[in-house]
Amino acid sequence: MSDFTHNLANRVTALHFDALEPETVRLIKLGIADCIGVTLAARGEEVVRIASATFATMEGRLHEATTLVSGRRVSSVQAALLNATAAHALDYDDTALDGHPSVVLLPASLAEGERLGASGRDVLTAYAAGYEVWARLRIVEADKIHSKGWHPSSTIGAVAAAAAAARVAGLSMTMTARALSIAASMAAGVVANFGSMMKPLQVGLAVSNGVRAARLAAAGLTASSGALEHPVGLLHALSPRGNLEFGASHDHINERSSAVLQFGINIKRYPVCYAMHRIVDAMAQVCADASIDPSQIARIDAHIGVAQAAMLRDSIPEDALSAKFSLSFGLACVAERGHITLDDLGGERIDDPALRSLMQRVRVVTNHERDPEDPLFSPADWVVIVLKDGTRVTSEPVKHAIGHARRPMIMALLEQKFHECASRTIMDSRKRTTLFEHLTRMETIECLDDLMAAFAAQ
Template sequence: MPTSITRALGAFVSGLRFGAIPADAVAVARTGFVDCVGVMIAGRDEPVVGILRDTLRAGGPRGEAALTFGPLRAPAPEAAWINGTAAHALDYDDVALRGHPSTVLVPAILAEGEALGATGADMVAAYIAGYEVWAELTAHDQDFHHEKGWHPTGVFGAIGAAAACARLRGLDPDTAAQAIALGASQSAGLGANFGTMTKPFHAGRAAHAGVMAARLAAAGLTASLDAIEHPRGFLYAISPHGRVTGLDAPTEGFGRDWRILEHRLSIKKFPICYCGHRATDAMLTLLARRPLRPDEIASIEVTTSRAHAGTLRNAHPQTGLEAKFSMQFDMACAVIAGKVGLVELSDAFVQRPDVQALMARVTVTPTDEADPIAPGYAPADIVRVALRSGERIEESVRRARGHATVPLTDAELRAKFIDCLQSAGEGRRANALFDRLNNLATLGAAMELDVAA
């Protein structure tokens, strides 16, 4: 008899125990928590976070969960919503599974975990549950969801967060499956809103959806136990070209082979859309080999995949938000500042005349040549610089530094975390909080993460 994917996901989530998770998988989850909390705190003063907090009228001395590791608190669903938005506000959070898993999973787990008094081991198991479910969903369709206009973080994230919160609540298999199905009906996020406050809102909304899906399912709200695989269900509805496969059962190895060890996490070195990271790495490598002044450069050409060229939609950005989705900005910033960091992603820097002038000399050439193991990517991103002297220089990068296959060292991860907290005025507690997160699985309760300055 065919096995319902929705039911199988519920059974996996319900049955997952921390003791069954390999140590290497725990380490990946730990990295997800560390990186997400760092960028969440760094992003907490972004305008989108204040707008959402004020509109929800959230943030007082009492509540189930802390807002962005500060003194304000709120009910867990609202805390997940606000914290997820803060974590994605700078576009500095990790990447995997065609989206940004930790920016959804971690805020949902921290908020609901605090409400439930969950242990660190509980929270790690919940993260693994959400990640594995998210990975299973992407495995049924190899096409690039951005092409249909979807933001995968919002679309897959609502289901992943529902799975994570179902694990935290210890729901039985059928109830967990209904939470997952309810999460699927809350999936949303449009690529057209990239470069605006709505993009990070997608991540926060998905975290909120996951908390609510598990709570409502636990309270008896029903959903279809074939909502994922039904012809009018999730996978068909979001498929870019209708080439969904294997809907009679989960993919081979699901629940046995750990997808988190296959895909892991890619940690961002730059607070920009990940589609621009390879070319930015290439330009910085080129500049390290051959330092250049902007006035020496006649033109810059970047070859990237057609999908990524479409995602980086802003050729003439005027704001820091728009610049996060601009290959032209990535190249100009690398040349002029020698780096691409939080300081440079400001309206004032983007609008500088020298930045605007160099951006005008950058062209993007899409290619349909595909990376065989990375949907949406070209085999490599190539940067070609033509100098006014007639000299031409070229550099290419296949995997950006920080990618799962070329990971940051522990020291580099700590340095990014400290930089994020310092940018938010929280530098004094950075090392202590990093260490506490790095030992998350040993904590007796979520409240132990509250490290005072």
């Protein structure tokens, strides 16, 4: 077995709940609560309907785990697929490590955990284990795999999901290493599908493949021990320039602290691509401070990083999916309405003439300088609003969006977001409040059946 895969597997199997710092547990619980909320918000999404109808006939009639949106019990593989797809359907889930950790790690941990009668502590530990693997897979790559067209959440995420599923199942170190190597052959997902139904589905497929990998390893399936790091393995295949350093984690990760504490979990304030959150915050602040009348805006100059601009490919959106990747929509919406909510992504709301007129006045100005801490982003984003009378109003530069690990969202705002999202599936506000409280006390749940009962027959 190769040292790199061996070390990852050993880290997964050696991790125990009692070794997690209280702050690590707190952050994971916030990520879990947020992820459950955005999953419940996706009840009416077409991609969820299509995936549910299609895969229900393909996975048999096992009753191992719960789909959060419908309350139906299905196989753990299918539950992982459908819950991850729903969680990512609105692009409202958290971010970190160039991807979306909770939408990958929670569905894998919950699905296998429910099948096996796991506790809340087991799920928290599995999440932490998957995050540790994801962080180390991310660190060995000096470049951004986005630039080669790969979607990290559905490539690296498949391996991290396998790690989480293996940990909650209590697999041995040898079996865990096999699960990671099996998942390497199941990792796929491309940036070109951003702004379509395939983006959340490719994450769902990756998570279900991670669960499959763990179950296959447990059943005795073998795989090459170097499937991750071999010159013709996954990481080299994903790498834009082959610029890999397998000892890099020793230099970039503090082994005395959890990866969750070091890299954080960024909670989204808006249901759009995270690449535009900072500049939307800048727009919201300057419009409020300067009392900008949107009808008097002649032009909006959006100063944003070149890598961010490449992800925000849809200039004038045709529907809600493409609006999530439209910088013009995001800036026009917050200027015109003062917010971006799930309701703002409705068809009639997107087609509003005043909003579409303002979208036409957005000009993207790309910044090629990169933030050394997060090279997917520029050091900061800002807007310059040019009014019809020639006045120029410039926002303050924004380095971290509201909800970023270094600019945390206050608990009241997080709970408000949870209610906004969960109300699409759970109508009773008291039940939503109770569920939120249970999720923020996840470590006290003795058996996941007690938690999953809240989703039955919604």
